[in-house]
Amino acid sequence: xxxxxxxxxxxxxxxxxxxMGNAAAELRAAGQSVIDFSMGEPDFDTPAHIQQAALTAxxxxxxHYTPAAGIMKLRAAVADAYTQAHGIPCEASQVVxxxxxxxxxxxxxxxxxxxxxxxxxxxxxxxxxxxxVKLARATPVIVSTKESENFKLSAEQLDAACTNKTRLLVLxxxxxxxxxxxxxxxxxxxxxxxxxxxLTVISDEIYEYLVYPGHExxxxxxxxxxxxxxxxxVNGVSKSFAMTGxxxxxTIAPKNVSAGIAKLQSQETSNPSSISxxxxxxxxxxxxxxxxxxxxxxxxxxxxxxERLNALPNVSHGEMGGAFYAFFNVRNYFxxxxxxxTVKNSQDFCLELLRQxxxxxxxxxxxxxxxxxxASFAASMENLREGYDRLARxxxxxx
Numbered sequence: 001x002x003x004x005x006x007x008x009x010x011x012x013x014x015x016x017x018x019x020m021g022n023a024a025a026e027l028r029a030a031g032q033s034v035i036d037f038s039m040g041e042p043d044f045d046t047p048a049h050i051q052q053a054a055l056t057a058x059x060x061x062x063x064h065y066t067p068a069a070g071i072m073k074l075r076a077a078v079a080d081a082y083t084q085a086h087g088i089p090c091e092a093s094q095v096v097x098x099x100x101x102x103x104x105x106x107x108x109x110x111x112x113x114x115x116x117x118x119x120x121x122x123x124x125x126x127x128x129x130x131x132x133v134k135l136a137r138a139t140p141v142i143v144s145t146k147e148s149e150n151f152k153l154s155a156e157q158l159d160a161a162c163t164n165k166t167r168l169l170v171l172x173x174x175x176x177x178x179x180x181x182x183x184x185x186x187x188x189x190x191x192x193x194x195x196x197x198x199l200t201v202i203s204d205e206i207y208e209y210l211v212y213p214g215h216e217x218x219x220x221x222x223x224x225x226x227x228x229x230x231x232x233x234v235n236g237v238s239k240s241f242a243m244t245g246x247x248x249x250x251t252i253a254p255k256n257v258s259a260g261i262a263k264l265q266s267q268e269t270s271n272p273s274s275i276s277x278x279x280x281x282x283x284x285x286x287x288x289x290x291x292x293x294x295x296x297x298x299x300x301x302x303x304x305x306x307e308r309l310n311a312l313p314n315v316s317h318g319e320m321g322g323a324f325y326a327f328f329n330v331r332n333y334f335x336x337x338x339x340x341x342t343v344k345n346s347q348d349f350c351l352e353l354l355r356q357x358x359x360x361x362x363x364x365x366x367x368x369x370x371x372x373x374x375a376s377f378a379a380s381m382e383n384l385r386e387g388y389d390r391l392a393r394x395x396x397x398x399x
Contacts, residue, residue, distance in 0.1 A: 008134070008135055012131055012134070012135065013131055015127055015128065016362055016363065016366030020039075020350070020354075020360050020361070020362050021036065021038045021039045021360070023354065023360065024036040024038060024354070024360035027354075027358060032358055033358055034360060035358065035359045035360070035379070035383050035386055035387035035390065036360045036379070037359065037360060037361050037375040037376045037377070037379060037387055038360040038361055038362050038376065039376060040176060040239075040324075040325070040376055040378070041238070041239075041242075041244040041378060042239065042242040042244070042294060042324070042378050043378050043379055043380060044294055045242060046241065046242050046243050046246070046279075047241065047242070047283075047290040049282055049286050049287070050243065050279050050280075050282045050283050050286070052282075053278055053282030053286075054275050054276070054278060054282075056278070057274070057275050057279070058275060062274050062275065063275065064274060065270060065271055065274070066271040066272075066274050066277060067271060068262055068265050068266035068269075068270055068271050069096045069097060069258075069261075069262040069265065069271075070095070070096065070097025070098075070250070070272060070277055071097070071274070071277050071278075071281075072092060073281055074097055074277050074278075074280055074281045074284070075092040075095040075096075075097060075250075076092040076095075077281055077284045077285055078092075078095045078097075078235075078250055078252065078284060079091055079092045079094060079252070081284050082219075082233075082252055085219075086219045086222045087222065088219075088221060088228050090252060091255075093255050093258060094252050094253055094254065094255055094258050095250055095251070095252055095258065096250060096251050096253075096258050096262050096265065097248065097249075097250050097277060098248075098249050098250060098251065098261075098269075099247045099248070099249070099269055099272045099273075100236060100238060100247040100248065100249045101204070101206045101234050101235065101236040101238060101249035102128060103247075104234045104235075104236065104249040104250055104251045105128065105129070105132055105204070105234055106132050106135070107251065107261045107264055107265060108202050108232045108234065108251055108253070108257075109133055109135070109136040109168075110135075110136050110264055111257060111260040111261050111264055112167065112168060112200060112202075112232070112257070113133070113136040113137065113138040113167060113168070114137070114138070114167075115137045115138070116138070116139070116165060117138040117165060117166075117167040118139045118140075118141045118163060118166045118167060119133045119138055119139065119140050119141065119166075119167065119168040119169070119170060120141050120143055120158065120161050120166060120168070120169045120170070120199075121133070121140050121141065121142055121143065121170045121368075122142075122143050122144075122145050122151075122152075122153040122170075122171070123142045123144045123145060123367065123368030123369055124145070124151055124175070124177050124178055124364065124367040124368055124369040125142070125170070125172070125367055125368050126172060126176045126177065126204070126367070127362075127366045127367060129170050130142070130368070138167070138168075141161060141166070142368050143157055143158070144368070144369075145157070147316065147318055147329060147372075150178070150180050150318045150319050151175065151180045151318055151327075152180055152186060153171075153190065154186075154189070155189035155190050155192060155193050158190055158193045158194075159193045159197070162193075162197050166197065166199060167199070167200065168199065168200050168201070168202055169190075169194060169199050169200075169201045169202070170201075170202045170204065171190070171201055171202070171204065172203075172204040172205075172206075172207075173187075173203075173205070173217070173218075173220075174207040174208075174210060174211060174215075174217070174321060174323040175322070176204075176207065176323055176325060177325050177327050177362070177364075177367045177372075178318055178325065178327040179318065179319070179320035179321055179322055179323045179324075179326070179327065180319070180321060180322075181211060181215040181216075181321035181322045182218070183218075184216070184218045184223055187218055187220055187223040188223045188224060191227055192224070194227070194230060195224065195226070195230065198230075199230065200230050200231070200232065201220055201227075201230060201231045201232070202231075202232045202234060203219065203220035203231055203232070203233050203234065204234045205217075205219060205220075205233055205234065205235045206234065206235055206236055206238065206239050206249070207239055207240075207322050207323040208235060208240065209239075209240040209288075209291050209295065210239060210240060210294075210295060210298060210322050210323055211295075211321065211322040212295070212299050212302060212320070212321055213299065214321070215321035215322060217322070219233065220233075221233060228254075229254055231253075232253040232257060233251065233253070234249065234250075234251055235249065235252070236248055236249030236250060237249075237279075237280045237283045239323075240291050240294075241283045241290070241291065242294065243276075243279070243283065246273070246276040246279055246280065247272060247276060248272055248273075248276045248277060248279075248280040298324050298378070301324075301377045301378075301379075301384060302320050302324070304377075304381065304384060304385075305320075305326050305375075305377045305384060305388070306320065306326075308384075308388040308391075308392075309326060309328055311392075312391070312392060312395060313395065314332035314333065315328050315329060315330060315395070316328065316329045317329065324376055324377050324378040325374050325375065325376055325377070326375045326376075326377060327364070327367075327369075327372055327373070327374050328373055328375070329371060330346060330349050330371065330372065333349060333395065334349075334371075336398040336399060337398070337399045338352050338394065338397050338399075339352075339356060339397060341355075341356075345365060345370050346363040346365050346371055346372060346373055347365050347370075349363070349373060350363045350373060352394075353390075353391065353394050356394060356397075357390040357394045358390070359387050359390045359391060359394070361373045361374060361375045362374045362375075375387075
């Protein structure tokens with residue numbers, strides 16, 4: 001007898017980023033020299049003062065259950081930091097600490113969506129949005145954006161995509177996978193549609209601090225009066241503080257939504273790791289010099305990657321205003337042969353690049369944008385140089 005899986009799990013697509021990361025790890029374990037640009041995590045160690053806070057928490061016996069929504073000190077610190085940074089009053093009761101931003105997104109979708117609801121997702125989009133919406137028994141509606149417009153959703157596109165079933169809009173700025181950062185006036189135009197259509201917005205702000213010169217971050221809830229009542233903010237410490245493995249994220253939402261998320265979490269996971277929560281508290285309340293140092297290094301790498309991409313034949317890319325990804329167009333190589341293997345789409349391109357040059361990237365199809373490739377530049381300059389040398393050799397072999 002074979003145990004049958006649920007229809008929801010049978011229909012669920014695996015994470016493409018995790019799959020490529022695992023493939024790269026397998027090649028590396030087999031002794032091959034692999035350059036991995038597939039994973040979305042900083043290559044820095046967690047800053048020392050944050051590590052020390054975790055050790056202190058261990059020594060002080062902070063190893064027991066906490067409230068399901070997180071320790072009150074951390075919830076208050078998140079609320080205070082948001083108030084100070086963005087000028088909108090925020091209380092600890094509006095914050096729920098979760099096991100990473102991915103978990104926070106799952107919580108929000110599960111609490112807010114009903115069967116038949118539609119969720120607007122601008123493409124390119126992070127790989128888990130659509131799949132999590134499906135798990136919540138709602139329908140993802142993908143709204144494609146253009147490379148020529150830096151992959152930004154316009155207010156007109158949003159308005160045209162709305163139906164009487166539209167419940168949510170998902171926004172991500174800075175964006176994974178494109179690095180797009182919305183200007184304030186662009187968010188304000190979107191906000192007008194959101195308020196007129198009475199939508200709720202899930203604003204994924206996990207790359208808040210990773211913004212490069214010439215761009216400015218704006219939290220969506222701040223761009224129009226009253227918008228905070230229609231916004232669920234998702235954020236965390238993973239990207240900005242090099243804490244991916246600590247698994248701490250959060251939502252900031254209206255109190256009734258936060259109460260629902262806390263109730264859900266009490267039944268699903270209980271609390272996030274107690275030790276990780278105290279580490280996150282040190283990250284939020286401590287010096288941000290470590291973040292500034294990382295942003296400076298990411299800026300240097302971003303500039304290098306842009307230079308290398310600009311030198312590649314028949315490749316184009318959007319502006320990398322934030323996060324740590326290059327999202328480049330390889331459509332001109334579709335139909336060409338690489339050592340006898342014909343590339344028909346971006347998935348073929350990434351697989352052959354991995355097989356022939358041991359460079360791991362992620363297909364744009366996983367992000368709702370076939371024809372593109374995502375390559376993280378959260379890697380050492382040495383690996384970036386070698387990786388782009390290999391990419392150049394791969395493109396040069398096209399026939």
